[in-house]
Amino acid sequence: MSNPRLSELALDGLWKNNPALVQVLGLCPLLAISNTTINALGLAIATLVTLLVSNGVVSLIRDWVRAEVRLPVYVMVIASVVTIIELTMNAHFHELYNTLGIFIPLIVTNCIIIARAEGFASRHGVGVSLFDGFVMGMGFGLVLVVLGAMRELIGFGTLLDGADQLFGPVAVDWGVRVLPEQMTFLLALMPPGAFIGLALLVAFKQAVDQRSARRARAAKAARSAEPAAEAAG
Amino acid sequence: MKFPVQTSPHVEAPSSVADVMTVVLWALVPGTVAAVWLLGWGVLFNVALAVGAAWLAEALMLWLRARPFKPALTDRSVLITGWILALCLPNLAPWWLPVVGAVFAVVVAKQLYGGIGYNLFNPAMVGYVVLLVSFPEAMTRWGAPVEGGAASLALAEAAQWTFLGVLPGATAFDALSQATPLDQWRMVVTQGGDITGASIWQGGAWSVWLNLAFLAGGAWMLYRGAIRWHIPVAMIAGVLLTAGLLWGIDPERFADPLFHLVGGGVIFGALFVATDPVTASTTPRGRLVFGFGIGVLAVLIRSFGNYPDGVAFAILLMNLAVPLIDYYTQPPVFGRKGRSGTRTEGR
Numbered sequence: 001m002s003n004p005r006l007s008e009l010a011l012d013g014l015w016k017n018n019p020a021l022v023q024v025l026g027l028c029p030l031l032a033i034s035n036t037t038i039n040a041l042g043l044a045i046a047t048l049v050t051l052l053v054s055n056g057v058v059s060l061i062r063d064w065v066r067a068e069v070r071l072p073v074y075v076m077v078i079a080s081v082v083t084i085i086e087l088t089m090n091a092h093f094h095e096l097y098n099t100l101g102i103f104i105p106l107i108v109t110n111c112i113i114i115a116r117a118e119g120f121a122s123r124h125g126v127g128v129s130l131f132d133g134f135v136m137g138m139g140f141g142l143v144l145v146v147l148g149a150m151r152e153l154i155g156f157g158t159l160l161d162g163a164d165q166l167f168g169p170v171a172v173d174w175g176v177r178v179l180p181e182q183m184t185f186l187l188a189l190m191p192p193g194a195f196i197g198l199a200l201l202v203a204f205k206q207a208v209d210q211r212s213a214r215r216a217r218a219a220k221a222a223r224s225a226e227p228a229a230e231a232a233g
Numbered sequence: 234m235k236f237p238v239q240t241s242p243h244v245e246a247p248s249s250v251a252d253v254m255t256v257v258l259w260a261l262v263p264g265t266v267a268a269v270w271l272l273g274w275g276v277l278f279n280v281a282l283a284v285g286a287a288w289l290a291e292a293l294m295l296w297l298r299a300r301p302f303k304p305a306l307t308d309r310s311v312l313i314t315g316w317i318l319a320l321c322l323p324n325l326a327p328w329w330l331p332v333v334g335a336v337f338a339v340v341v342a343k344q345l346y347g348g349i350g351y352n353l354f355n356p357a358m359v360g361y362v363v364l365l366v367s368f369p370e371a372m373t374r375w376g377a378p379v380e381g382g383a384a385s386l387a388l389a390e391a392a393q394w395t396f397l398g399v400l401p402g403a404t405a406f407d408a409l410s411q412a413t414p415l416d417q418w419r420m421v422v423t424q425g426g427d428i429t430g431a432s433i434w435q436g437g438a439w440s441v442w443l444n445l446a447f448l449a450g451g452a453w454m455l456y457r458g459a460i461r462w463h464i465p466v467a468m469i470a471g472v473l474l475t476a477g478l479l480w481g482i483d484p485e486r487f488a489d490p491l492f493h494l495v496g497g498g499v500i501f502g503a504l505f506v507a508t509d510p511v512t513a514s515t516t517p518r519g520r521l522v523f524g525f526g527i528g529v530l531a532v533l534i535r536s537f538g539n540y541p542d543g544v545a546f547a548i549l550l551m552n553l554a555v556p557l558i559d560y561y562t563q564p565p566v567f568g569r570k571g572r573s574g575t576r577t578e579g580r
Contacts, residue, residue: 185333186367196341 006131013135020143020198021205025111029103030144031194035155038162040148042096043103044141046085048134050107051116053081055133058121065122074117075108082108096165112140147197153178155189248458250349253510254309256459260450261316261505267446268320271439273376274391275324280316283331287315290336294344310349314338317357317505321498321545322364325374328396333368334360354552355512358545365540375413414440414496415541418488444500451504463520464513464527465503471528472499479536493532502527502544512552519555519562526551 019025026047033043057077065073086104089097097104107113116136121129153159157179163171187193268276291311295302305311315335322331338360346352365372376386386394393399454460472493479487493499507513507527514523527547534543 186369187363190366 004128006128009128009132010135013132013137013139014142015139015205018139018143018205019112019115019136020140021202023112023115024202025115026140027198029106029110030140030147031191031198033100033103034144034147034151034194034197035189036152036162037145037149037160038096038166039099040144041141042089042093042100042166043107044137044144046089046100046104047107047110047112047144048137048141049085050078050081050110051113051133051137051140052130053133054078054113055116055121055129056126057081058117059124059126059129062122070122071114071118074114074122078113078117079108093166099165112136143201147194147201150197151188151193154185155187155193157181157184250308250310253459254313256454256457257313257505258309258316260454260459261313261320263450264443264447264501265316265320267443268324271443272324273386274388275326275376275386275395276320278328278392278395279319279322279324279326279331282328283319283322283335284312284315286332286335287311287318287339290339291344294340295348298344298348300348305348308349311339311343314343314356314360318360320501321357321361323372323374323376325376325394327371327374327398330364330368330371334364337363350511352511353555354549355506355509358506358548358552361545362549365545373416375416413541414492415535418492418496419541422486440497441495444495447501447504451500454504454508460504460508461517461520463517464507464524467521467524468503468507468528468531469494469499471525472532473528475529475532479532487536493535497535497542498544499528499531502531502548506544507548507551512555514555514558514562516559516562516564518564519558522558522562523551523555526554 013019017023020030029043029047034040054074054077058074061073061077082105085107086097089100089104116133120132124132149159152161158175158177160171161175163174167174188197265276265280288306288311292302292306295305315331315338318334318338319331322334338356342354342356342359343349343352451460451465455462455465473490476488476490476493480489488496503524507524514520527544530547530550531543534540534546538546540546
């Protein structure tokens with residue numbers, strides 16, 4: 001199979017085929033962990049690394065895995081990667097590890113990872129597979145972080161609170177209070193807030209797409225009208 | 234002059250949404266007057282703010298959705314949403330509470346689902362529950378309807394409190410506020426107390442008067458045909474049966490059925506909220522199931538849940554069950570034996 005262009009891959013992962021906004025995969029961590037920016041960022045990085053490594057490994061072994069057993073093999077690869085990440089986080093980011101809890105091991109069941117392994121890495125070379133894992137992970141992670149920031153801002157009135165869990169003691173006072181405590185809206189932190197926030201993001205993407213499609217149509221119409229006008233003139 | 238002769242069936246002209254809603258609006262008046270009398274001017278501010286915010290939110294959403302303004306803004310349904318929400322709110326609420334609730338109710342629970350007729354959940358109850366889970370402190374600001382309580386605040390003083398959060402002179406907020414009967418019951422039980430002797434009714438007689446006023450409005454709605462008897466009767470039966478059962482098991486922990494009936498929002502919910510024509514079940518048998526389910530759930534949530542009153546949650550939960558209830562309670566098509574409907578067609 002011929003390799004797709006990298007720019008197309010990047011556009012796919014980040015926008016056109018965004019795993020969170022368009023494929024709507026990996027909802028469980030997306031909705032459960034996006035209550036603060038730092039939690040979201042932690043999980044985003046963990047997912048990104050998992051995607052990167054699993055895509056690379058699956059692409060490497062793609063010629064030796066028989067089609068009949070490919071899925072169990074992929075799942076084992078992903079599970080090993082996640083276990084490594086889990087142990088690493090437990091050792092170096094213990095507090096964050098405790099906050100994220102079950103959702104780190106649950107990365108194994110994130111559909112995005114198996115979908116990229118099966119749909120992309122098993123059919124493409126190592127280089128593009130790594131790149132695909134990176135952009136897909138970024139696409140998912142960006143939505144996760146934006147949603148996390150939105151919910152933290154509305155629900156707690158802060159941003160980047162608890163940054164030291166991820167960045168160490170340097171970041172103790174990175175957290176800023178944007179809204180006074182009386183102005184927070186607890187609903188944003190609860191499951192309904194997650195659903196409403198994600199729905200708003202999906203709606204935003206649709207609105208941007210529709211707008212650019214309208215513009216493109218208008219530009220095309222203008223281009224096709226010009227020569228006609230010249231011929232008439 | 235012509236007298237056209239028509240063959241049967243003689244169909245009555247259906248009343249318009251606006252007609253029904255006008256009846257409901259008038260029916261809300263006695264309860265609202267009683268609430269203002271007992272609980273002070275704060276109630277009136279709540280109603281004005283919630284109704285105003287709901288109406289503006291509806292207009293804004295219609296504009297965003299590029300829908301015609303006139304039918305939705307003149308059918309008065311949005312006024313009812315705001316009004317019902319306002320009557321659920323504490324009488325010493327700050328001004329933004331009814332506004333936030335009404336905007337959420339109309340924007341998210343009504344217009345995002347497609348406007349009147351399409352909403353799955355009762356908008357007023359969605360607004361109320363959102364406020365209840367989001368602003369637990371503000372939602373407990375109930376002023377006591379006693380001597381020197383919230384009702385004693387003059388209009389200007391009450392306005393000062395609602396809009397600026399300032400109380401006159403030496404009055405402390407705690408002097409104005411008091412636990413509602415349901416809160417009282419919850420407090421006694423969680424402290425391990427026994428409610429048989431201790432009066433959970435203490436200072437709660439006002440809720441009886443309030444409920445009687447709502448009952449009068451409801452009776453008028455029934456008389457005018459704006460609602461039917463099935464849902465209120467079934468819901469009250471559900472409350473009485475469940476409460477009676479629990480009370481029979483352990484009268485020290487569970488309140489008696491009468492307390493459940495008038496201690497909170499059962500009467501109001503049964504007459505004004507559960508009967509919402511959009512979100513309630515539409516078949517006669519379905520309405521009985523729907524109402525009964527709300528009654529049972531409301532008592533269970535009150536007795537075992539985390540929030541003092543369960544009527545709003547119960548209504549939302551049963552709203553969720555309405556498609557299923559309607560599906561199984563379809564009356565048979567005329568001329569056919571047994572039950573039939575969309576299910577058996579095409580077989």
